[in-house]
Amino acid sequence: MQYEGVLTKMQTEFGNPIQYYLVFEDSFLNVNQMVGKELTIDFIGYQCLNCQKKKKIYRQGFCYDCFYSSAAVGDWIMRPELSTAHLGIADRDLEYEQKVQLQPHIVYLAFSSEVKVGVTRKTQVPTRWIDQGANEAITIVEVPNRYLAGITEVALKNHYADKTNWRKMLTNDIEHVDLITERLKLEALIPDEVREYFILDKNDLYQMDYPVIDYPTKVKSLNLDKTPSFQGKLMGVKGQYLIFEDNTVFNIRGSEGYIVRVTI
Incomplete structure (x- = not known):
């Protein structure tokens, strides 16, 4: 089976164990059902999560221009103490910032x-x-x-x-x-x-109980820019990481905006 689309962070359901889902534009798959199986991940290209253009991802799924202009990635995201919406002061977009900060x-x-x-x-x-x-x-x-x-x-x-x-x-x-x-x-x-x-x-x-058959003894991170095609046996999921039998781990959230093909 093949699934193709733009990576976004896995959606989750609290349960015993946690349920994980990879959601693409036209399909989704329950990642828990892939644990114990061989799968291949092929890197196809990029798509900015903000402007949708096929531009190289800079950070957090955004291209360079969007990362420095979108209200969704202002400094107050990583440093909440910099929030100013409660004072009526905008960082990039006061309406958006009030919606997120004032809750x-x-x-x-x-x-x-x-x-x-x-x-x-x-x-x-x-x-x-x-x-x-x-x-x-x-x-x-x-x-x-x-x-x-x-x-x-x-x-x-x-x-x-x-x-x-x-x-x-x-x-x-x-x-x-x-x-x-x-x-x-x-x-x-x-x-x-x-x-x-x-x-x-x-x-x-x-x-929290995670769907992991076996934890790695050490980890090596998969970077799709350096390794555009990877094949391995999935041993578990924890956080936003896929864990493979050869100690390779793949950070889904760290690869948001990457277009991939997943083959099971």
């Missing part, structure tokens, strides 16, 4: 490679945690806008990592940490203007 946001602890702090919109729970390959995650605060979430994350980054070590996450070489106990330590670290939103006794620990 409930979560600051959380997640455990994937080590305990990390992060920010996401409430509507992205638990999708955000699945996408980063977290084994467990728990909410610290729920605030009404992205700015308050951002300043909370900044305060906690002095005590916790804010990025996932993707190699450790994929090898699953990690020691368990009790996130409920960890959350109890945090109240004094949270900024005063966010203290009222602190979640102390809510039992909302999420645990």
